[in-house]
Amino acid sequence: MGIPTLISTSTASDSSSIDITSGIDSTYDEYMFVFTDIGPATDTAHFAFQANAVGESDFDEYITSTYFYAYHAEDDGENSLTYNTNSDQAQGTAYQHLADYIGNGADESAAGVLHFFSPSSTTYVKHFYSRFNMYNANAQTADRYAAGYINTTSAIDEISFKMSSGNFDGVIQMYGIS
Amino acid sequence: MAMTLITTNTSSDAATSDFTTGIDSTYKLYIFKFININPATTGQDFGFQVNVAGESDYNEVITSTSFSAWYGEAGSGPSLAYDTAKDQAQGTGFQDLNSVQSSDADSGMAGTLWLFNPSNTTYVKHFYAVTTSFTLDATPNHNNYYIAGYVNVTGAIDEIQFKYSSGNFDGIISMYGVG
Numbered sequence: 034m035g036i037p038t039l040i041s042t043s044t045a046s047d048s049s050s051i052d053i054t055s056g057i058d059s060t061y062d063e064y065m066f067v068f069t070d071i072g073p074a075t076d077t078a079h080f081a082f083q084a085n086a087v088g089e090s091d092f093d094e095y096i097t098s099t100y101f102y103a104y105h106a107e108d109d110g111e112n113s114l115t116y117n118t119n120s121d122q123a124q125g126t127a128y129q130h131l132a133d134y135i136g137n138g139a140d141e142s143a144a145g146v147l148h149f150f151s152p153s154s155t156t157y158v159k160h161f162y163s164r165f166n167m168y169n170a171n172a173q174t175a176d177r178y179a180a181g182y183i184n185t186t187s188a189i190d191e192i193s194f195k196m197s198s199g200n201f202d203g204v205i206q207m208y209g210i211s
Numbered sequence: 212m213a214m215t216l217i218t219t220n221t222s223s224d225a226a227t228s229d230f231t232t233g234i235d236s237t238y239k240l241y242i243f244k245f246i247n248i249n250p251a252t253t254g255q256d257f258g259f260q261v262n263v264a265g266e267s268d269y270n271e272v273i274t275s276t277s278f279s280a281w282y283g284e285a286g287s288g289p290s291l292a293y294d295t296a297k298d299q300a301q302g303t304g305f306q307d308l309n310s311v312q313s314s315d316a317d318s319g320m321a322g323t324l325w326l327f328n329p330s331n332t333t334y335v336k337h338f339y340a341v342t343t344s345f346t347l348d349a350t351p352n353h354n355n356y357y358i359a360g361y362v363n364v365t366g367a368i369d370e371i372q373f374k375y376s377s378g379n380f381d382g383i384i385s386m387y388g389v390g
Contacts (some may be wrong), residue, residue, distance in 0.1 A: 103276035109300035114293040144327035144337035176359035
């Protein structure tokens, strides 16, 4: 990993979304988002992101992605390594899941890292990958992997994070990697 | 702030590698890098446990997942599968980060462990790791482990220990803070 430079810190406190609308440009070829203490108000909510291209409106770019996970129950009753067709996209414009079915108990949360590559390119699609661990709504630990590309050759300069339902708490730090 | 090297522990025929200072609220993310980790005893598992501030012993409750890909030098395998031998369900054992590692002179393990916001006193403490090892079963093979989970405590964690399931080891572990 290169040297990360902290660009911004966003703190969600019962927030519907965190939109980062500055600091994403050609300065860095890789941006890294670190998520800590991501706690939803609504049980089984999915934490997700979308992006917006320069000069456009709304967070609704085309995404093609993959998503798989491992999980294991606290009572040792279940475990699995599985591809999840409910959280991938095929040229979809929805928010891309990063961590799905997070529990909303007092000590339940998600944490992880999203890597986002060369958002200012006007030649290539925009690749990303993430890994999250989370305490899900069924008293299980879950190791979530999402990856894909935003299928646009326009520069991306804004990114939005939110739950599929309800508000959330947490801290999102954006770094540039040089 | 960025990514800051906090401590480097160099182990030489050591039983454990302990980080007992430097884990606090300064950083939201701590990253541990494992370089040339080589056990004295063949067939052992490298793992970690943590200690909550003000408590004693490395024995916190962990629920975790484990899966790995492996492929043998002689062409055995390959395989990608969940590994029930390396996960924990509310266990207090050391969390394995690899499996049956070889102690051959040229073998070793490398990898990275991410530990998220260990000082928070509200949520469980999430972690995940990826390691690559030279493993000795019937024949030498490569093993790529993906471990993740949470330490199921709301108390702040301020100490972490690494060791093998048996025997001493050599190697370098560097702890970085990000944030």
